[in-house]
Amino acid sequence: MSIFAHPFMLHAFLAGTAIAAACGLAGYFLVLRAQVFTGDALSHVAFTGALAALAAGIDLRLGLFAATIAVAVGIGVLGTRGRADDVVIGNVFAWILGLGVFFLTLYTTSRSTANGTAGTSVLFGSIFGLSAEQAGIAVAVGAGIVVAVMLIARPLLFASLDEAVAAARGVPVRALGIGFLAIAGATAAEATQAVGALLLLGLLAAPAATAMLLTARPYRGLAISAGLAIAEMWAGLALAYAAPAMPPSFAIIAVAAAVYLAAFTGSRLGRPQAAAQRPPTAVIP
């Protein structure tokens, strides 16, 4: 019997593909711009946003997207040239996480209809629990993120690799940085539905880091990153289907980490000297 005979698997694959593509593309730029820590912060904001929405009794996704995009833009505006200091980010997100705990308590103690596992599913995702409607929205949002990244890919690449020259050539470096962070925030909110607030960092960082180990060419890297993310998502979903004891979020992240480990070991073993000397940044085509 085909695994697509189950509607929940079909929804998971559809939503998962869109989410993985968005994460692969946005993650590549996050890694390239050394902003993975910002992605980490946004994932914790996603938790607080979702719990705040639950505590207020509104749609969880509204809180997710509003919180992550607002904080992402805030980080971009406060930081110099669209990049914030990691100590500032750390302070802000440690507090936001504390707020999340507050909303979790508020939600579980005050609402009689409270679903006891809601906090856990926000933290760790529930991709097998997506309805057809939720999967449809996830696909639409994922496609929107992919299109947005593709539209700004060229100037953003220029601004990421050589900010000073890009600024001198008239590229709006600051606006691009803030715009990209807004996209990254939307990606974090989108991915929370699939793998959860705590694990989405793996989907952002691992495929992109693998792609950077495999190629120094940025467009090829972007394509590899998105392709890897989708393949890892599919492999993880299939693995979780084959071994029901394994949560799908774990399977997806484990596959992504294993592929990264393989690429990392390969790059170290293949060219021990070259790998140590050559910084894995991209080259402008």
Added chain:
Amino acid sequence: MNPVFSWNLLADFRHMWAFPFMVNAFRAGVVVAVVAGLMGWFMVLRRQSFAGHTLAVAAFPGAAGATLIGISAAYGYFAFCGAAAVIIAAATRGRRSAGGLAAESALTGTVQALALACGLLFVALYKGFLNGTTALLFGSFLGITAGQVAVLAAAGAAVLAVLAVIGRPLLFASVDPDVAAARGVPVRLLSAAFLVLLGAAVAETAQITGALLVFALLVMPAATAQRLTARPLASVVLTVIIGWAVTWAGLIAAYYSPYPIGFYVTSFAFAVYLAAHIAATARYRRRRHVTLAAVPA
């Protein structure tokens, strides 16, 4: 019966300390604040917040894994935080260029996600554990035993003893790695040793604060103190005082209200940080203003 907070602190403390578990919580709070504050001070100085946060969340799979195989959670904490520290230290050695930074942060992020995913797997394998997940992630100050406080104090003393030995060269290597290396300080070895020590400190702290909130005690007091003064000794002392104060204030607030301690500790610490930030910015503005005014037109 709900205890009510009176502004008579002496009476409040007498009331809270009538319960042995609260005495233990306050004792553990001191140990955790001092150890996390001192390690966090170096972490903030070295701009290793992301690595510190990753080590902190590795405490979650540690505790969940230890529960799953039925051993004391403390072993799990130290095993996972230590392992994460070794992996990050081994994989990032000698890469300090701009491109190296991107690769390093990507690796750290992957380690972090994998650690949390392992935690999720352990929780899923150990069925019926879901209610404990929140306590593991966000901490609980209830039910700390006197034995736990003693172990905590011993582990904390060990971490601080190692820090006292490597503290001076580590400060040198953190402030100016190039000059330190030229002067014969083993910068790379120190960097690896610091990460492992940070892992141990985090493993210890996480037992009280939960995996997700260790990071608050690491980064917030240290960042506040370093914002206020640039002198190393003064800011170290300030870090410990701030950490201590927010932990105890959080304990008091959590005792007298239905909301969790993590929320209070992070909120108090963030309020102090914000105040320090505003004060430092105002001082800087005023000074610059004075200097500009002093320059003849």
